[in-house]
Amino acid sequence: EPEVTQTPSHQVTQMGQEVILRCVPISNHLYFYWYRQILGQKVEFLVSFYNNEISEKSEIFDDQFSVERPDGSNFTLKIRSTKLEDSAMYFCASSELVGTQYFGPGTRLLVL
Amino acid sequence: DAKTTQPTSMDCAEGRAANLPCNHSTISGNEYVYWYRQIHSQGPQYIIHGLKNNETNEMASLIITEDRKSSTLILPHATLRDTAVYYCIVRARSSNTGKLIFGQGTTLQVKP
Numbered sequence: 576e577p578e579v580t581q582t583p584s585h586q587v588t589q590m591g592q593e594v595i596l597r598c599v600p601i602s603n604h605l606y607f608y609w610y611r612q613i614l615g616q617k618v619e620f621l622v623s624f625y626n627n628e629i630s631e632k633s634e635i636f637d638d639q640f641s642v643e644r645p646d647g648s649n650f651t652l653k654i655r656s657t658k659l660e661d662s663a664m665y666f667c668a669s670s671e672l673v674g675t676q677y678f679g680p681g682t683r684l685l686v687l
Numbered sequence: 688d689a690k691t692t693q694p695t696s697m698d699c700a701e702g703r704a705a706n707l708p709c710n711h712s713t714i715s716g717n718e719y720v721y722w723y724r725q726i727h728s729q730g731p732q733y734i735i736h737g738l739k740n741n742e743t744n745e746m747a748s749l750i751i752t753e754d755r756k757s758s759t760l761i762l763p764h765a766t767l768r769d770t771a772v773y774y775c776i777v778r779a780r781s782s783n784t785g786k787l788i789f790g791q792g793t794t795l796q797v798k799p
Contacts, residue, residue: 612728678730
């Protein structure tokens with residue numbers, strides 16, 4: 576059964592460093608999403624992406640964040656200058672249409 | 688998107704049916720009810736969704752009341768592996784971004 580994959584599973588970085596989180600969505604899906612979950616808190620929407628552009632972003636998704644689909648398979652989330660409060664689980668999701676989203680296993684980001 | 692209300696936690700005996708309620712009294716006619724679950728900080732897992740008819744798949748059944756103001760997710764024979772946080776989410780059918788808004792969900796503890 577096709578699934579969303581994410582790499583790395585864990586990432587430790589120093590405050591101020593750039594990180595890139597990678598996702599491989601399900602192959603025939605057209606809509607892509609990033610969510611995050613700070614430890615003990617709710618899953619929060621960050622951004623949705625369709626047709627090579629952002630379709631919606633939350634207030635969390637400020638200028639420090641960017642997304643890209645550099646090729647036909649990967650979907651990335653870049654945080655330019657990480658802050659302590661960026662420590663969280665980051666989940667990628669994809670959907671064929673604006674319908675059921677399937678989530679990846681997540682990347683646990685720890686900013687020191 | 689309509690707000691949902693779920694109990695904070697529930698227990699269920701292994702092998703018995705788990706019935707998880709959700710109130711969505713402000714739901715509008717074009718909004719679907721989605722259920723996801725999250726097992727111990729893994730990525731949210733899609734379970735089932737419906738508009739107004741009851742739905743069943745290999746994981747669960749979804750019962751939506753006639754007025755659509757509430758629904759119940761039924762896991763017919765709960766196992767220990769069904770211990771998770773269950774999220775009821777309402778989302779517009781015509782949403783152009785598809786973002787999911789997660790609440791706190793119901794923590795289901797399946798006990799031996």
